[in-house]
Amino acid sequence: MKRFYFLLVVIFCLLPTFSYAHKVSxxxxxxxxxxxxxxxxxxxxKAKNSIVEVFDAKTGEKLLEGKTDDKGMFSFKIPRLTSLTxxxxxxxxxxxxxxxxxxxxxxxxxxxxTETEKTQKPEMETDTEEKVVKAEELEKVVERVMERKLKPxxxxxxxxxxxxxxxGITEILGGIGYIIGLMGIALYFKGRK
Amino acid sequence: MHISxxxxxxxxxxxxxxxxxxxxxxxxxxxxxxxxxxxAVLSSAFFVASLIHxxxxxxxxxxxxxxxxxxxxxxxxxxxxxVALTLQTLLFQFGGFTVLGVNTFNMAAPAVxxxxxxxxxxxxxxxxxxxxxxxxxxxxxxxxxxxxxxLCLVTTGExxxxxxxxxxxxxxxxxxxxxxxxxxxxxxxxxxxxxxxEVGR
Numbered sequence: 001m002k003r004f005y006f007l008l009v010v011i012f013c014l015l016p017t018f019s020y021a022h023k024v025s026x027x028x029x030x031x032x033x034x035x036x037x038x039x040x041x042x043x044x045x046k047a048k049n050s051i052v053e054v055f056d057a058k059t060g061e062k063l064l065e066g067k068t069d070d071k072g073m074f075s076f077k078i079p080r081l082t083s084l085t086x087x088x089x090x091x092x093x094x095x096x097x098x099x100x101x102x103x104x105x106x107x108x109x110x111x112x113x114t115e116t117e118k119t120q121k122p123e124m125e126t127d128t129e130e131k132v133v134k135a136e137e138l139e140k141v142v143e144r145v146m147e148r149k150l151k152p153x154x155x156x157x158x159x160x161x162x163x164x165x166x167x168g169i170t171e172i173l174g175g176i177g178y179i180i181g182l183m184g185i186a187l188y189f190k191g192r193k
Numbered sequence: 194m195h196i197s198x199x200x201x202x203x204x205x206x207x208x209x210x211x212x213x214x215x216x217x218x219x220x221x222x223x224x225x226x227x228x229x230x231x232x233a234v235l236s237s238a239f240f241v242a243s244l245i246h247x248x249x250x251x252x253x254x255x256x257x258x259x260x261x262x263x264x265x266x267x268x269x270x271x272x273x274x275x276v277a278l279t280l281q282t283l284l285f286q287f288g289g290f291t292v293l294g295v296n297t298f299n300m301a302a303p304a305v306x307x308x309x310x311x312x313x314x315x316x317x318x319x320x321x322x323x324x325x326x327x328x329x330x331x332x333x334x335x336x337x338x339x340x341x342x343x344l345c346l347v348t349t350g351e352x353x354x355x356x357x358x359x360x361x362x363x364x365x366x367x368x369x370x371x372x373x374x375x376x377x378x379x380x381x382x383x384x385x386x387x388x389x390x391e392v393g394r
Contacts, residue, residue: 023195023197023285023286023287089200094197095197095198096197167284167285171284172244172284174284175241175280175284176237176240176241178280179233179237179240179276179277180233182233183232183233186232186233187226190224190226191226
């Protein structure tokens, strides 16, 4: 039994020094006609120089490929209006993916191509061109302001996602509990013989 | 030391799972009643070890402890590591269920090799020999695991030499630390509970 206690002591001594490694996560968001991708490991370090592949989430067709920079970031121009799956492959067999919805992609491509055309065409017929120009300008200003305001929120979301990727004390103790439970089951069955 | 899901091809996954299943079956056969708590403790140690990050070097590497598990448990390392890896997959999202077999084999096979190579010296030798053998067992566990991962990655088209170099280099510090931990544990057991290290167990 002494050995049991000893190992428990070792485990708990090491607990406070935890830092987490070994799972790569990827997060992406579309903005301003581009998609920004960030890769990071569970311990918070960035996934540098990792291969990023972008697929059409519907057809599975590979659209483009690139590498993350020193900050674990990679960005690319949206190749087409579809939902995109970003697959990040870090070294030593680590891989994860993130899918960006079609709606988000559509929004990032912007009013210029899809929404505004639909909403403004009827206006053009009735209103003067000046007004249309003003409406376009207004939209651009609003977009710029929104982007500035939303940036911190996006960062917070990113942080939340990163913190969720880390195993907490609940998971650790839960896992040890499972093992002890399995030990009980094993003892029970072996003991009956 | 976990290969993620979606990297390896089906034949590699199936082979890994089959080899792991064989090892687990053999291990379960050898697991006596009195040894179950010991196995559970080592499972827990392995389970937690992967959260202990070694801040040396540019890559993120963590403790594995498969050498320690191997030298103490022999073939029982297979079921012990399988349980720990399953829980890591379930609770930490490390690795994945389809790669569970491959990951188990990659970690447990070097553990068993460590057992056969160093078991005798660890158990029979004096303190110095025992500590040295335990150090090598710990280092071999990690190093062997790294080599097997490199071998698995070759099947995905990566070149063996370059992958092996990267992985081994990244795990150098871990190998040394694991060696030290393993020899520390073995020496402690020798002093406190030598009957656990008796030959023929």
